[in-house]
Amino acid sequence: MQLDEVIRTLGLAVSCAGSSLGREVKGGYVGDLLSDVMANSKEGDLWITRQVHQNIVAVASLKDLAGIVLIQGSEPAPDTAAKANAEGIPILVTDLPAFEIVGRIYKLIHP
Amino acid sequence: MGEALNFERSFDVEGGSFQNAGTVSGQIKAILKDLGVSTDIVRRVAIICYESEINIVSYAKRGTITLAVTDEAVKIETKDEGPGIPDIELAMKEGYSTASAAVREMGFGAGMGLANMKKYSDHLIITSELGVGTCVKMMVMNFQKILHPDLPPITL
Amino acid sequence: MTLKDVKEILEADVLVGNDQMGKPVKTAFAADLMSDVLAFAKPDSLLLTGLTNPQVVRTADILDITAIIMVRGKKPSEETVKLAEELKIPILSTRYILFETSGRLHARGITGCIEKVGGEM
Numbered sequence: 001m002q003l004d005e006v007i008r009t010l011g012l013a014v015s016c017a018g019s020s021l022g023r024e025v026k027g028g029y030v031g032d033l034l035s036d037v038m039a040n041s042k043e044g045d046l047w048i049t050r051q052v053h054q055n056i057v058a059v060a061s062l063k064d065l066a067g068i069v070l071i072q073g074s075e076p077a078p079d080t081a082a083k084a085n086a087e088g089i090p091i092l093v094t095d096l097p098a099f100e101i102v103g104r105i106y107k108l109i110h111p
Numbered sequence: 112m113g114e115a116l117n118f119e120r121s122f123d124v125e126g127g128s129f130q131n132a133g134t135v136s137g138q139i140k141a142i143l144k145d146l147g148v149s150t151d152i153v154r155r156v157a158i159i160c161y162e163s164e165i166n167i168v169s170y171a172k173r174g175t176i177t178l179a180v181t182d183e184a185v186k187i188e189t190k191d192e193g194p195g196i197p198d199i200e201l202a203m204k205e206g207y208s209t210a211s212a213a214v215r216e217m218g219f220g221a222g223m224g225l226a227n228m229k230k231y232s233d234h235l236i237i238t239s240e241l242g243v244g245t246c247v248k249m250m251v252m253n254f255q256k257i258l259h260p261d262l263p264p265i266t267l
Numbered sequence: 268m269t270l271k272d273v274k275e276i277l278e279a280d281v282l283v284g285n286d287q288m289g290k291p292v293k294t295a296f297a298a299d300l301m302s303d304v305l306a307f308a309k310p311d312s313l314l315l316t317g318l319t320n321p322q323v324v325r326t327a328d329i330l331d332i333t334a335i336i337m338v339r340g341k342k343p344s345e346e347t348v349k350l351a352e353e354l355k356i357p358i359l360s361t362r363y364i365l366f367e368t369s370g371r372l373h374a375r376g377i378t379g380c381i382e383k384v385g386g387e388m
């Protein structure tokens with residue numbers, strides 16, 4: 001499923017890189033430890049996290065992830081947003097906690 | 112009717128020792144339960160205590176946590192010998208952290224601890240002196256008792 | 268749903284608390300940051316995490332968490348297991364990643380233990 005369809009269906013807010021939403025979401029990865037996400041996420045994953053500092057953009061970019069979903073109403077830090085826009089890494093935000101938003105994303109990509 | 116509640120005890124916390132990090136908070140939680148403090152207050156105090164304990168372990172050489180309980184409030188006061196906090200306002204900001212890689216690997220260092228302590232206490236005062244140490248005073252009020260002073264005091 | 272159902276859904280190994288598999292569960296919280304758990308998780312929820320150190324058990328104890336689900340097949344240290352036994356906190360280990368673990372449990376009716384951030388505590 002395409003990222004923009006996930007965004008529309010789940011009512012995610014687009015915080016950064018709104019022009020790069022055409023990516024295919026192949027799977028998902030939940031994690032707040034960057035070393036874990038670096039090691040175990042896969043290309044095309046949508047990454048759900050609570051971390052907001054700019055290193056998340058580097059990880060998403062290196063691992064070629066489909067985008068980042070920030071949970072529980074967190075917003076990207078200013079330098080994170082600037083970097084995400086520059087590198088075309090979509091950052092989406094939701095008020096929901098990880099478990100709840102992941103449940104909904106999972107259902108969309110594994111109907 | 113029992114005596115009014117008035118309990119106080121101090122606990123030592125060793126800096127750098129993740130082995131025992133959290134034991135003091137566990138003890139304090141058990142004491143509060145024994146004293147018959149309401150579950151909501153026990154929970155809030157346990158959370159602020161645990162965040163404080165982890166901060167002492169993560170950043171200071173050593174410290175103490177003092178628990179004081181009356182019918183009206185539970186007070187937690189932490190004092191540590193350590194580097195101190197150069198900019199308290201900045202440290203209070205969610206997401207600000209100087210935690211080491213080792214601390215982060217344990218799941219701490221998100222820069223949320225002080226914010227949690229503020230969220231779960233009714234009063235919080237931080238004082239700090241660079242190169243000397245940090246002192247955090249927190250209070251969780253028993254509004255039930257303050258609004259209804261005629262309630263019988265909790266008995267020991 | 269009980270812990271036993273959770274064990275089956277996740278094809279999990281019970282590392283601690285085999286005698287507590289009858290405990291009911293309705294809600295869950297997924298995180299790797301302990302302060303995040305401390306800020307938002309509710310009592311009597313499942314804690315799903317990629318961490319395996321003893322502080323996870325301490326955090327679960329402070330919050331009266333029903334059980335810890337360790338994901339990605341990571342096995343806790345002996346020290347972690349010992350502490351969980353002492354504090355009587357069940358630990359289940361599943362080979363699924365946190366995304367899959369959360370998705371499976373959610374699909375079977377477990378809900379997030381907070382609806383939204385803000386408002387009531």
Ligand SMILES: Nc1ncnc2c1ncn2[C@@H]1O[C@H](COP(=O)(O)OP(=O)(O)OP(=O)(O)O)[C@@H](O)[C@H]1O
Binds near residue numbers: 169170194222224245
């Ligand atoms: N007792 C202390 N002594 C010295 N510095 C401290 C102390 N407590 C906190 N700090 C400083 O304040 C920062 C923020 O602390 P806080 O507890 O909010 O977050 P954290 O410990 O970094 O991460 P978390 O608590 O989310 O695991 C710390 O990273 C550290 O720089």
Ligand SMILES: [Mg+2]
Binds near residue numbers: 166223
């Ligand atoms: Mg802290």
